[in-house]
Amino acid sequence: MALTIYGSARSRTMRVLWMAAELGLDYIHVPLGFDDPALKESSFLRINPLGTIPAIVDGDVTLSESLAINLYLAKKYGSDGATPLYPSTPREEAEVWRWTLWVQGHLEPWVQRDAFMADIRDGAGDPIQNVLRPALAKLDHALTEKPWLTGNRFNVGDLNVAAVLSPSRAQTIDMGRLPHVRAWLARCYARPAAMAVRQRFQA
Numbered sequence: 001m002a003l004t005i006y007g008s009a010r011s012r013t014m015r016v017l018w019m020a021a022e023l024g025l026d027y028i029h030v031p032l033g034f035d036d037p038a039l040k041e042s043s044f045l046r047i048n049p050l051g052t053i054p055a056i057v058d059g060d061v062t063l064s065e066s067l068a069i070n071l072y073l074a075k076k077y078g079s080d081g082a083t084p085l086y087p088s089t090p091r092e093e094a095e096v097w098r099w100t101l102w103v104q105g106h107l108e109p110w111v112q113r114d115a116f117m118a119d120i121r122d123g124a125g126d127p128i129q130n131v132l133r134p135a136l137a138k139l140d141h142a143l144t145e146k147p148w149l150t151g152n153r154f155n156v157g158d159l160n161v162a163a164v165l166s167p168s169r170a171q172t173i174d175m176g177r178l179p180h181v182r183a184w185l186a187r188c189y190a191r192p193a194a195m196a197v198r199q200r201f202q203a
């Protein structure tokens with residue numbers, strides 16, 4: 001089945017369109033805008049429970065998050081050839097992940113000047129809650145039908161997200177309306193390795 005890319009080129013989808021062009025991929029483009037009501041309808045939420053663009057469907061794979069999509073496309077379609085777009089050694093792969101996580105975590109929130117920045121500028125509401133609440137609601141939604149983020153097994157994705165929401169951080173967050181996040185965090189931190197390491201380092 002063909003690759004389908006959802007999202008207008010005037011959004012973060014441009015990154016994915018760029019990667020698809022680098023890889024010479026054929027695809028169907030569904031140019032939904034960031035404010036298109038279709039993003040919050042069930043047919044799109046089945047593709048991306050976060051209700052954001054970009055998102056892709058590639059055969060039986062559905063994926064959102066622009067940079068994750070690019071890592072996936074590069075790994076699947078760009079690992080071979082004279083000029084591979086995906087690294088071939090664990091060391092180089094780790095470097096790619098490092099830069100990707102760094103740009104998303106440390107640079108993008110400030111470059112993007114998104115709603116969070118506008119809230120701070122305008123002094124509107126509580127800017128932290130305004131960002132945290134919908135983001136955690138999306139995480140809660142993503143955990144409604146499965147015990148772990150990617151399915152029936154704990155993996156590095158759960159570890160990375162749960163580590164950001166460590167008990168010391170999470171205690172300052174109102175989790176009242178996040179039953180699935182609460183239960184999932186409890187499962188993550190009840191893992192023998194998590195308990196052992198927290199006990200060992202008193203964290």
Ligand SMILES: N[C@@H](CCC(=O)N[C@@H](CS)C(=O)NCC(=O)O)C(=O)O
Pocket residue numbers: 011012013034035039051052053054064065066067
């Ligand atoms: N971190 C995500 C951000 C996705 C995102 O926020 N996309 C915007 C458009 S660029 C969107 O869909 N906004 C609509 C919404 O948040 O409801 C990514 O890199 O894909």
